[in-house]
Amino acid sequence: MAELSTLHDAIAKHVFDGDTVAMEGFTHLIPTAAGHEVIRQGRKDLTLVRMTPDVIYDQMIGMGCAAKLVFSWGGNPGVGSLHRLRDAVENGYPSPLEIEEHTHAGMATRYTAGASGLPFGIMHGYTGTDLVDHTRVATVRSPFGEEEVTAVPALNPDVAVIHAQQADRQGNVGMWGIVGVQREVALASKRVVVTVEEVVDELDLRGPSPCVLPSWTVDAIAEVPRGSHPSYSMGYTVRDNNFYTKWDAISRDRDLFHRWMERYVTGAEDFDVYLEALDDGTLTSLVDDG
Amino acid sequence: MAELSTLHDAIAKHVFDGDTVAMEGFTHLIPTAAGHEVIRQGRKDLTLVRMTPDVIYDQMIGMGCAAKLVFSWGGNPGVGSLHRLRDAVENGYPSPLEIEEHTHAGMATRYTAGASGLPFGIMHGYTGTDLVDHTRVATVRSPFGEEEVTAVPALNPDVAVIHAQQADRQGNVGMWGIVGVQREVALASKRVVVTVEEVVDELDLRGPSPCVLPSWTVDAIAEVPRGSHPSYSMGYTVRDNNFYTKWDAISRDRDLFHRWMERYVTGAEDFDVYLEALDDGTLTSLVDDG
Amino acid sequence: MADPGYTADEIMSIVAARQLRDGQVCFVGIGLPSEAANLARLTHAPGVILIYESGTIGTRPVVLPLSIGDGELAEQADLVVSVPEIFAYWLQAGRVEVGFLSAAQIDRFGNLNSTVIGDYGTPQVRLPGAGGAPEIASSAGEVIVMLRQSKRTFVAEVDFVTSIGFGRDGAGREGHRGAGPTVVITDLGVLRPSAEDHELELVSVHPGIEPDQVRAATGWELRFSEQLETTEPPTEVELRVLRDLKERTAQAHGGA
């Protein structure tokens, strides 16, 4: 059964050094506040798994939380590069980062296999690309014919961390809109931590693709309004495109990055400091003109 | 794009002798009216595919439409046997029926593989059962370890026939509640025929597990209110448990069965005759006491 | 013998219900298993999580469903998922702690037959078939079997292994996630597989039933457990709740 707790306690209780951690959210519902708490608690040697690393993993990698990254697309959507990720891969700063990369379809198939209790999943893909020589795939022949398919190993993270719109007081989690791979990663992982916009008396899933995770499949839930910023939570917040643009400048410079992280994450008591800076317009002041 | 048409024309245009036909609906949303139309148009040598053959296939098998049945559970839910199915298997009446049987999980995996464009699907199952010697399964070893899984061949029927609650005027189909394998069978099949309770201006999916099939994945749509009787359409009709009970007596006796089919299906112009008999209480009069 | 104040079916359902612990995740078949699981939910296990193969998860039916896919199950569920998903993400992945099964035949090693009586190619009786049972038997943490006991249903070896218990040779369950059948509840008593050779042994007889009656209703030389007990009779509460549930159900389904 899911335990309603603070974000601090949820991370302290379920995320450990050396864990394989999957913080998912496909553009929508990205668990930023939870990522900041992992950084704040100084987790190390994590294997970070995520289809689209995005700003959240750029921050964790830049702060040295990660030993390895498993991903399929590592950019700043609509803006460009993730500079902390590139600095780690190209220059080993702040520390070398092992990478295992896949395609989106491959990652989705791996999570689905994990959620299904299978050792691997099958798909059409990777064939003819140079990825085959640099990642974990294999070819399997159909036992019913000549056709061959690509096999990818199941992904079963130690802990899944996701952000959803709602949880009820019994700990059932509800989300809608672009739900990405969140249901699969939650069902594939040994432990599940969820931050939500709002704890409600009764789930009220008001958008397309409504999706429920029953309480008994979740370990910890923390209410963190706007916890997905600069991503968004359909029905609650909108995407902060401006922040993604500003992140390019903040993350490009090592010193600037560290000053920003110190001010809004490691030097802050909790996510409220970040939200206050967002509200008073100072969150990007380190790179804003005048 | 889906064409809005009469049930007669939809079946005439898309279901042919010798086809592999999957009429799905897991207890809920069973396409009874479409099954009657297939019988009325005298289709022969069909390979009938369905997880739970139910009354609809008992009628089609009893009327000699089928050469083969692919299924996973062939009973009258909550009542007992399907007597026409048993008569065909045990006595070859009205004609011998080849059967290929699977488990529910196996059939679901086969449809999913078909909908995914894969030649086969993988699962844990069948191992240690005598089904292995009597159906199409194989063992596949994980390329990433020692573990073995069971492979089942993809199912890609010539035509899928399903019943849904709604379609809009553009031909988008909407259903909710227990949606079973309908999305998978529709996406796995070469042609898709859908009967609906109601054609609406805008889909209004008011129940759990809402599911949409866009117009361009559907070939023909016919509006047939109560077309799933004695099954039900959540939000529109309720299950006629009494009819399932009565069907046991109607189907147990060959002559009685043929007289019933002649009166309400083959001798009837369309499904309205059946509904009228349902409304005036005569639909089961052949076995009702006085 | 004197009327014990309850029927054989009632004590079967009540004893089966007692096997469930509060909060357990339970995959339920239609009929007696559904009756027993809901009785448990309405008595000592209010937090039991019931899953039906139609895709309804965490459902709390007010009346018993007549079919595995009654609207009642969807309306009262925490969530409803597709049939491919219920088997892949929920049963196969090992999220089900207890599976309830019945069958036409069970053998001394707990293997179940719901496919054919007689030869597969030329069956005396063609049964409905596998449905979801084989994967429940394989993947559920443990399996509770409910079956009325007779020489016809309790056979030395099943005609067809639809769902595996401990295998035709009783060797065990290598390659299967779950522990298999841990208890078999009948109208006469309770059987459990022996730790040594997995053969089903009589561990409890229902009040008023003689052990030899049970042996006489078994198609093999039934062994009695050294700790053979007499089943606790149904309590007033168990009987009242069960009868209320069946009464509600009969009314809702128009006596069907």
Add this chain to the structure above:
Amino acid sequence: MADPGYTADEIMSIVAARQLRDGQVCFVGIGLPSEAANLARLTHAPGVILIYESGTIGTRPVVLPLSIGDGELAEQADLVVSVPEIFAYWLQAGRVEVGFLSAAQIDRFGNLNSTVIGDYGTPQVRLPGAGGAPEIASSAGEVIVMLRQSKRTFVAEVDFVTSIGFGRDGAGREGHRGAGPTVVITDLGVLRPSAEDHELELVSVHPGIEPDQVRAATGWELRFSEQLETTEPPTEVELRVLRDLKERTAQAHGGA
């Protein structure tokens, strides 16, 4: 040369949009492909069905999304599905007729690189990576590539094959469902693979562009088609609709 009245990016988007036929099912990436696909939808192809890898199917965004998962895409979609489903049931199953792709590099055989510049282990530039591109390149009925042309982007052989065109040897696409890249739209002209050896040839130059300019911007000895044409210039309608769309988008995203 005189101002043609439109920018290089504008003619790229407009020529790409012209490739789409009404009613086609199109898998769209973010950026120029999304701009071109929506331009087609707002001009000659109102019935085009746009799918984004975030799981939004049949979406009709009023303004262009900045990310592949903008809320706008979900709000305007016929249906929204999970990411595993969009790839398995929709792209892999062959339901997508046209895929739009861009990349950091393309080679003479239409292979695309969006992974690394330089050696994989010690890259000069680490690019974002594969995303959904490899399966779009493999499974879509055909692929339209949009890429600004220069010796840096149009290379004889890509450093890394992220998404297959006709393979490093140009041999073809055995084992791939789709036909691969059928057209490459650049800011200078239009290239298509030759029927003989699959090498990209210049088939059209945009107004005011000399064929030799295009060859000079290509990392291999670019062949000219015998039917080398000049691209039809953008029409007033195409330009007005495109500029309105970009204006709406800029306003909606606060100039971002």
